[in-house]
Amino acid sequence: MLDWKKLNKKILSANQIVLSTHQNPDGDGLGSASAMYYYINNLGKECKIIHISDFPNQFDFLNQSNIIETYNYENHADWLSNVDLALIFDVGDYNRLGILGEELNKNSIYTINIDHHPDLNDKRFNDNYINIDAAATGEMVYDFLIENNINLNQSIAQGIYTAVMTDTGSFRHNNTNQKSHKIAMHCIDYGINNSKIYQSIYENRSKEQVALLAKVIDNLKYDKEGEIASFIISNEMLKNCGATHRDVDGFTDFVRTIEGVEIAIMIYENELNNCRVNFRSKGNYIINNIAKSLGGGGHKFAAGAVTNGSPEIVLQKVLDITFNELAKQTQMKN
Numbered sequence: 001m002l003d004w005k006k007l008n009k010k011i012l013s014a015n016q017i018v019l020s021t022h023q024n025p026d027g028d029g030l031g032s033a034s035a036m037y038y039y040i041n042n043l044g045k046e047c048k049i050i051h052i053s054d055f056p057n058q059f060d061f062l063n064q065s066n067i068i069e070t071y072n073y074e075n076h077a078d079w080l081s082n083v084d085l086a087l088i089f090d091v092g093d094y095n096r097l098g099i100l101g102e103e104l105n106k107n108s109i110y111t112i113n114i115d116h117h118p119d120l121n122d123k124r125f126n127d128n129y130i131n132i133d134a135a136a137t138g139e140m141v142y143d144f145l146i147e148n149n150i151n152l153n154q155s156i157a158q159g160i161y162t163a164v165m166t167d168t169g170s171f172r173h174n175n176t177n178q179k180s181h182k183i184a185m186h187c188i189d190y191g192i193n194n195s196k197i198y199q200s201i202y203e204n205r206s207k208e209q210v211a212l213l214a215k216v217i218d219n220l221k222y223d224k225e226g227e228i229a230s231f232i233i234s235n236e237m238l239k240n241c242g243a244t245h246r247d248v249d250g251f252t253d254f255v256r257t258i259e260g261v262e263i264a265i266m267i268y269e270n271e272l273n274n275c276r277v278n279f280r281s282k283g284n285y286i287i288n289n290i291a292k293s294l295g296g297g298g299h300k301f302a303a304g305a306v307t308n309g310s311p312e313i314v315l316q317k318v319l320d321i322t323f324n325e326l327a328k329q330t331q332m333k334n
């Protein structure tokens with residue numbers, strides 16, 4: 001059991017608190033941070049959510065009162081030097097805090113990791129609250145509130161619901177359980193508009209994104225009797241469609257929805273000779289060890305890595321490792 005009372009004591013004794021999440025933040029990171037923000041702000045403490053990427057517009061509904069800021073030296077360096085506690089949500093790896101992580105370090109700020117990704121044991125945080133069985137980091141924020149008898153309100157509930165909804169693939173992925181639904185039920189009790197939240201996030205696709213998706217579908221590669229489906233997104237494809245790196249969100253999940261596909265793999269060209277690799281599994285094969293062997297990590301059925309090489313070379317490398325891993329896991333099952 002995680003000691004949520006201890007975390008609350010730490011919060012109550014702090015004066016100025018910064019909340020953050022990983023670069024290219026998602027619904028879990030932003031939802032968790034915003035839920036915690038509304039609790040801490042109600043205590044009358046000085047609190048900001050600062051992350052390092054451009055704000056993803058589909059989450060505008062979480063930011064009606066402009067509580068979420070993008071790091072910028074002029075605006076934040078002074079303020080950060082007076083912070084005495086940092087709470088980091090869903091980050092997976094300290095490095096994914098980028099420049100903000102360096103600032104926390106420089107100012108020797110006591111930094112606590114709250115996450116459902118496995119602990120990297122690299123001692124970059126002063127304290128860790130890790131629960132790899134939680135479907136979302138937002139579920140952990142919920143546990144924190146319940147354990148400390150803190151009442152939810154609509155703003156808190158909206159953050160938690162967003163976190164749990166997005167990280168369970170809208171209550172469809174196999175991390176979805178009674179607890180995710182119970183949390184959802186509790187959040188709806190506080191008057192959140194669940195259908196509107198869903199629409200803001202998932203029914204807001206840009207035409208550029210759809211054009212890119214069309215190209216992806218056109219160029220899908222199937223291997224191992226269709227159990228593996230992979231695709232490349234090159235810089236050129238992005239440019240031709242007028243799309244951005246944010247538009248690829250959810251593509252790997254989409255490819256996994258294809259009949260017979262057990263593993264979906266995306267190779268995304270970050271820059272020349274450097275690619276991001278995304279893995280999604282339906283649940284019959286564990287894929288985070290593949291990501292780990294490429295220097296990345298993640299959850300059993302959703303993981304990723306960044307690796308060097310052109311998209312074509314990376315794809316071949318990734319497929320080779322995946323074929324081997326599949327053979328090993330099949331053998332172990334038999």
Ligand SMILES: [Mn+2]
Nearest residue numbers: 028090137167
């Ligand atoms: Mn998460």
